[in-house]
Amino acid sequence: MKALGKILGLVLLGLLLIIVALGFALTHLFDPNDYKDEIQQLARERAGLDLAIGGDIGWSLFPWLGLELHDTSLASVATPEQPLANVRMLGLSVRVMPLLRREVQMSDISINGLNLTLVRDAQGRGNWEGIGQPEGAAARAPAEPAEPSPDGQRRPVALDIDSLTVRDARVSYQDASTGQHLSAESIELSTGAIREDTPVDIQLKAFFGVNQPVVRARSELRATLHLDTGAQGYRLEDLRLNGEASGEPFDGQTLNFSAQGELLADLASQQAEWRNLRFSANELRGLGELRVENLDSVPRFNGTLSVARFDLAAFLRGIGQTLPEMADSTALGNVELVSKITGSQNSLALEDLDLKLDGSQLRGRIAVTDLSAQALRVNLTGDRLDLDRYLPPPSEEQQAATAARDSEVQTEAILAGGGTTPLPEQPTRHAWSEEPVLPLDRLRQLDVRLDLGLNELTVARLPLQKFSLKARGAGGQLQLEELRGGLYGGQVNTSANLDLRPAVPLLTLRQRIAEVAVEQLLEAQNEQVVVQGRLTLDANLRTRGNSQRAWVDALAGDISFNIANGVLVEANLEEQICRAIALLNQRELTTQPSGRDTPFRQLGGSLTLQDGVASNRDLRASIPGLTVNGRGDVDLRVLGMDYRIGVVIEGDKSDMPDPACQVSQRYVGLEWPLHCRGPLELGARACRIDQSGLGQIAARLAGDKLNEKLQEQLGDRVSPELQEALRGLFRR
Template sequence: MKTFLKVFGGLVALLLIVIVAGGVLLGMFFDPNEYKPEIKKLALEKGGVQLEIDGDLGWSVFPWLGIEINQIKVSYPGKPQLAELNQAQVSVELPALLSGNVKMSSILLDGLTLNLEKNKDGSTNWAVSGAGQQASGTVETPTPNAAEASGGAAIALDIESIAITNGNISYVDAAAGSKVLLKNFTMTSGKVTTGAFFPAELSFQAEQYQADQKQMTVDAALKAQFFLDLANQQYQIKGLESTLGLTGAPFNGKTVNVKLDADISSDLNKETATLSDLSLSAANLIASGDVTVTSFSKPVITGNLKVAQFSLQELLSSLGQPAIETTDPDVLKAISFNAELGGAPNTLGLNKMSLKLDDTSFNGNLAMNLATGSIAFNLKGDELDADRYLPPAKEQPAQASAAGSDKSAGYSKEPVVPVELLKGLDLDVDLGLKKLLINGLTLSNLELDTSAHGGLVNMSKINADMYSGTLRNSVVIDVRKSPTRFHVKKNIKGIQIGDLLKDMADTDRLTGTFNTQTDITAQGESVYAIVNSLNGNSNVTMPDGTVKGIDIAQTICQGFNNVAALGVNAEQVDRSTPFADLSSNFKFTNGVVSNNDLITKLDAITLRGKGKVSLPAQNLDYRLGLTIEENLFKKTCAVNNNLEGVEWPVNCKGSFDTEPAKLCRPDASVLKELLKQKAKKQLEGKLMDKLGGGEGSKTEDAKKLLKGLFGN
């Protein structure tokens, strides 16, 4: 056995001597530059690429297996140049490699330039041509490396340093008219050793163009300590410090500095990754947090996020954006956010969310399924004065227009419903607000519940309490089949109109309790289709109310007496008009609104109305009738018995753009008949006086004569 070992050892030593001697002789007597033609031919035949080797080639074999390349260019036949390399150097120590380790001298890659071009027809200069593909037309499946196949230890790395300098990449898309340049790419590292931290730095400049006009420039720099444990599949980045400087058109000439610091670690065997001590800043916006991910196939994400209080207006200014115009200039200056990360596997969950918007606090939760993209979101707030955030009122210039110039040519048939967007929604939203002030109105206990799945959008709650009453509304939009279908329900109950008008228009001329119920359906994607398919019912009631500042009934009474010259008592004791039992039902039929039972009582007068409003034709035909009831107006305005029980109609007929004075006019035929009857009675009285009255033949003849003149 000893003899065998001695012989085997001698053979191994002899083999090493032969390899060393062969390497020395190969380096001394064979010049790789003599094989440039063969290398070019081999590259074209096997890889389908054209090589231009303008510089020298160099190699070494033992103890360092190394290669040096200078000034090489690569392209596919008949296509623009793809790549260019100024210099590359790399060498591996053979004895270490034979023992399962990778020990390398410094790796140098200088002047690498990639030119990626996509033509208008979609062809590119980096696609492999048919000639360069394998003869069999099949793609070989990569086989596991020896360490993976045998289950042995991973190869250990020992690299003196890495230097990539003067790198440039350009991507041109002729179809989109865009171009992206990556310039002056540089990466350097210290000694790279498996199982130990090593330093590395990286920097580059990127430019983005559109139609040959530079849109944005990015200056990036990064440095950190890196850790590689290939055997245990553990990787770390410690003390990451990265900066971005953004300039260009999106920022209106300003430079935006972004800074990202963090520690990152990952254990692939245990399927864990951690982002700790995260700090992200952009102008006055500072975010921080910690994130841990486990089980990569169905990740479980935990951690926390925080955005420190910042001014949105200041941030917009730093980004070169215009400020948001608000009625109150002191809003949008104190915004902050906090949340905990957690949830079921394969879910991104924001729990215990806290959002602060100036004086308003919101709390809630959000969960997004990473596989399906579905979102469940709830957010509840306390008090929000939305009027402070609305744009300041601006005086609108008066627009002169000729009569009839505003008449609509018809409703648009262009689609306005985003069908595909609605089909793609997969969410459940629950929003609430204790108190909202908007447009001078005060609403409380607001609720908005919405679900959207598979093209069915159901806003089941659009609720609020306001002015001693309630709003209970719902909307369903169904885009699962064409045409889109809508179903709207509104239920408003017990609203005190006086309080509402006081806040909305600073007047309380009208008071009362307002109620309405509406149930309407429609279908279609355009305004035209929706208007022409409105169907359903609505009703309005106001059981009691008052119009302040004027006694409408008495005013109408005086107007009647003036018309009939029956005498007027101008005194008004109570300048208000109580009314009762206002009610009306409306029916929608393909966009035409019919109403036949409008009725209310204004003290001594009953107001009735009926008619139609055609939304598709944009016109109306409606009749209002005022009837003086018997034995009324006895206190301040005596009505002649001749007017009692007579309906005084007002006809409203015409298109929506008709001037109001021309749209509604009193029915002249009724007025004419009333005046006719009055004249008849007056003439009859005078004739009776002349004839002395009684039942004689002269009196009867006079009555027949009047009947012939006035027809009755």
């Protein structure tokens, strides 16, 4: 037996020596470079590859099957003029014996100078098409499946690689149909030993670029990879990604970013998950979880997102985004959010959103249902929001125009103060700005649906309670379906439509104001309070253009209004009537007027607007002891008025303030004329007794007095018909 064992040992030793000798002979006597043409032809026939080997082929046979290629390029046989890959050097080696057991044991894999270029032409064809499709593949029978394991399942290939090193690699993608160009350059990849059930350390560095818009980014990734090739499961734990980006969207600024967490991929179920995500972008910090499904078809993702409190305005400025000037310099300085997140390749939604913005809290949903069309959907409710903080402050032009108008009004107010001075002149300065208001091009592209409900909204200094807003926009039309809220003890309800399809936009507006305190409304707009009371108004207006001036110049429509239980501020009609009566009585006033305001029960009428001028012919006010009728025009273009008012004394219901203007029965029923002219802000302070109308009253009173004397002298000798004719004669 010893002899047999010795013989077997010698035989095995002899066989090993023969194999070694054959391997030495093959590797030293056989030169694969002599067969480059055959190798290239084999690659073309079996793999659809156009292979060009410019350098020498280095190789070894046993115990390592080694291969080293230099200056090699690959292309699809369908597009040989468009190389798919170039590599300066590729070196790898595989142990021969483990291959027989379907085990891949490799030494270091080294790739240097890889340049992978993917190109899609204008017809949508890629330069990678045809690779892996041998010539005549359709005519040949399919390859035999791999030998199954004893349990009937296909035996997976077991990997065992000492390391993988990639140096100075580049990957680019170009699409001629869109002009898009993506690239990854200076790629450096290194790993530890790659083995089943053994953690693999990975380090990757690269520079990324895109041309639409131009963006450059540097990134570095470190992680530990866990492989389960049998179950097609992969896990990157302790993942750390960081880098920085710059380019056109950042306007010379730099975005520093980082992300950490654990990334899992299950290719059997086509799912991936990012757990314990922690990320940052400049001063922004957040946490989250992300899950992706349908990796092989139409991926969809969902997860959670939490962003800690940060200064949004500073963040946007830090990445080169120019913010419009806002009235409050601290606006957008305090933002945080918590939300669920869902989406796909062309959609993104924040569900169950809890957003805190500068002391306001909003909840609901914000979604872009179609990223390519920028289809925005917003459904939010909240406690309060001061929109004025985010609107632009008045421009220098507006401030100068306001100051000039205020100066003009103050001058006219001084002239109007005594009530006996001449009427103020009509203003001539246009009161509105010609600056464009709306970004028309952007609005024409809008696809938006907005539903907003707030306990309180402040806009244009108006505090709206229980506010509700519903708006829609698509196809160049913006519709304000509802704007409703409580205001100063009353209600406001507005609807509007902006048609952007014509070159000059068309705007229509319907508004209902019910029981709103008009003096608070005027104060909120920094307007002079000329009237107090509860305002009810119905308006149906239309205009066109894209500036305040254009809107006012083209303004047309109808308005009806009524103010109940109010006061004409600094408008003492009693004083004006007293002066008129004293003038007719040819007496001088001996006392100063005791009050400056005139209370009324009702004040109402209607306005017809055309080209920015509002005409009224039916003003009527009910004042204790008086009835007021009015007619005239209000020029909204210059905020001026030219108005005539008739005051009718209903009877001697109270003592007049001065003996010189005691009301006798003959004054009852007469319409005492007032003329109001000048800046609209002066209100009743721009009103005077109409001297021409007062002369007509004097003539009528003289006729009445003469008629009384005739009646005394003639008595019953004059027929009633003649008496009425005489009265009419003297009243003309």
